[in-house]
Structures are given as C-alpha cells and as structure tokens.
Amino acid sequence: MALAQEKPQVSLAPQPSVVTANGLDLTFQTADGPVHALKGVDLDIGKGEFVSFIGPSGCGKTTFLRVVAALEEPTSGEITVNGMSPEEARKARAYGYVFQAAGLYPWRTIGKNVKLPLEIMGYSRDEQERRMRSVLELVDLKGFEKKYPWQLSGGMQQRASIARALAFDADILLMDEPFGALDEIVRDHLNEQLLQLWARTEKTCLFVTHSIPEAVYLSTKIVVMSPRPGRITDVIDSPLPRERPLDIRDSQAFIDVAHRVREGLRAGMDDV
Numbered sequence: 001m002a003l004a005q006e007k008p009q010v011s012l013a014p015q016p017s018v019v020t021a022n023g024l025d026l027t028f029q030t031a032d033g034p035v036h037a038l039k040g041v042d043l044d045i046g047k048g049e050f051v052s053f054i055g056p057s058g059c060g061k062t063t064f065l066r067v068v069a070a071l072e073e074p075t076s077g078e079i080t081v082n083g084m085s086p087e088e089a090r091k092a093r094a095y096g097y098v099f100q101a102a103g104l105y106p107w108r109t110i111g112k113n114v115k116l117p118l119e120i121m122g123y124s125r126d127e128q129e130r131r132m133r134s135v136l137e138l139v140d141l142k143g144f145e146k147k148y149p150w151q152l153s154g155g156m157q158q159r160a161s162i163a164r165a166l167a168f169d170a171d172i173l174l175m176d177e178p179f180g181a182l183d184e185i186v187r188d189h190l191n192e193q194l195l196q197l198w199a200r201t202e203k204t205c206l207f208v209t210h211s212i213p214e215a216v217y218l219s220t221k222i223v224v225m226s227p228r229p230g231r232i233t234d235v236i237d238s239p240l241p242r243e244r245p246l247d248i249r250d251s252q253a254f255i256d257v258a259h260r261v262r263e264g265l266r267a268g269m270d271d272v
C-alpha cells in the first residue's frame with residue numbers, strides 16, 4: 001500500500017494554541033499521604049488537533065483532562081484553555097466532556113438526554129430541539145430521539161453521549177476512554193466515525209486511551225506518559241494523512257508510529 005509515501009495532508013501552518021500547559025504539577029492530599037499525579041507537564045495543543053494521551057493506569061491522564069475542565073486545580077504551574085484560565089473557559093462553555101461510561105439517564109429518552117445540558121443552560125425549547133436534531137444527525141442517530149438508552153447498543157449509547165457533548169457547540173471535546181468498554185469491532189467502527197465527525201466539525205479533541213492502535217489511528221499528536229507521577233515521555237506528531245481508512249493500520253508509517261509509542265511507554269517504565 002502506498003499510504004506510507006503519501007504526503008501528509010496536515011496543515012503545517014501554526015495553529016492558535018487551544019491548551020497550553022507549563023510546568024504543571026498536581027499532588028492530591030489523601031488520608032494515606034500525598035499522591036503525586038502530574039509532574040512538570042509541558043504541552044501545547046493547537047486548534048483542530050486530535051491529541052491522544054496514552055500511558056499506564058494511574059499515570060494522570062484523567063487528571064490532566066480534569067485540570068483542563070477546571071474539575072481539578074494544579075498544585076503549581078500554568079495552564080490556559082482558549083487563552084483563559086480553565087475556570088473561565090468552563091464558564092465560556094469551551095468544552096464538552098465524554099466520560100468512560102456513556103452516562104445517559106435511563107429515564108430520559110435519547111433526545112431528552114442530549115437536551116439536558118441545554119435545558120440547564122437555559123436554551124429556548126426551539127433551540128434545544130434544533131440542536132438535538134442536528135447533533136444526533138452528526139453521530140448517525142437520526143430517528144432515535146424517542147428511544148430510551150436501553151433500546152440502543154453500547155456503541156450507539158456512546159455516540160449519543162458524544163452528541164450530548166457536542167450539543168452546545170464547544171470548540172474542545174474532552175474524551176476519557178469513551179470506547180474502552182466496547183468490543184474491538186464496534187470500537188473500530190466508532191473510531192472511523194469519530195474521525196469523520198472530527199473532520200466535519202473541526203473540533204480540538206483531547207482523547208484518553210489505553211490502546212496504541214486507537215491512539216495512532218485517531219491522532220495528529222500522541223502524548224505518551226510515564227507511570228505516576230505522570231510525566232510526558234514523548235510527544236509524537238503523526239506523519240499520517242488526515243484521511244484514514246481503517247486499513248492504514250497495515251501501512252509502514254502506522255507501524256512506525258506505533259513502535260515509537262511503545263518505545264515511549266517502555267522508556268517511562270524504565271525510569272520507575
């Protein structure tokens with residue numbers, strides 16, 4: 001396959017920074033003593049990038065996302081989101097958050113689940129309806145608005161959860177292992193759909209995963225982290241084109257990036 005030789009379609013023009021972290025440290029104070037979750041994290045994420053965070057369990061991937069979302073406060077260091085503090089960015093509705101479990105309310109229909117954040121934010125009924133229909137169409141769930149979560153497969157539920165995060169049209173999508181609990185075939189399909197959605201919406205995505213193939217397939221940038229205290233051991237700018245059929249995973253370029261991720265993970269383990 002000639003994919004490895006194809007010119008990357010990624011624009012080389014510098015994009016404005018969406019997330020910048022400088023010397024970010026976070027220590028949790030617990031009854032058992034301090035837990036040093038993040039150490040000296042420096043990172044710059046440009047607009048429209050798809051950035052995956054990969055590393056062993058407990059290395060601080062979720063903590064980093066939670067800092068971006070203003071759900072945790074760093075102990076030291078600096079972070080900006082869209083040029084603002086995370087707290088200001090939260091108030092400006094800069095991001096949507098997709099969690100490990102779809103987290104849909106079983107007593108609400110899919111349509112009403114998607115509308116929930118819009119209701120809370122005080123959008124008019126007409127606007128709620130318009131946005132709900134538009135995001136369900138984006139994730140290929142048109143016509144499912146009156147179904148309840150239990151009537152949908154796990155993959156469809158996760159898509160509904162992504163639709164809910166997209167509903168208020170935030171620039172940034174924070175996704176914490178959204179497909180971790182799904183089988184590989186469904187996951188492949190959702191990865192493909194997520195890439196198409198990303199291409200259509202031009203969101204900046206921050207995506208946590210344990211899967212090397214998933215990180216390499218989805219990302220323009222892969223952040224490899226070490227075991228606790230979570231440090232960045234490598235930041236890989238992907239040479240793969242943005243258009244990615246699933247069989248790109250057989251290409252030499254893909255295998256090379258996967259190899260570098262594995263090396264980064266191994267280097268992090270050696271330092272422990």
Ligand SMILES: Nc1ncnc2c1ncn2[C@@H]1O[C@H](COP(=O)(O)OP(=O)(O)OP(=O)(O)O)[C@@H](O)[C@H]1O
Pocket residue numbers: 028029030035036037055056057058059060061062063064228
């Ligand atoms: N609120 C908290 N209080 C105390 N410790 C915490 C808290 N949140 C996370 N931790 C600890 O901080 C470390 C990093 O946790 P985090 O959930 O960010 O890791 P992770 O890389 O996302 O792990 P996983 O891949 O298993 O989801 C872990 O040791 C965790 O136990």
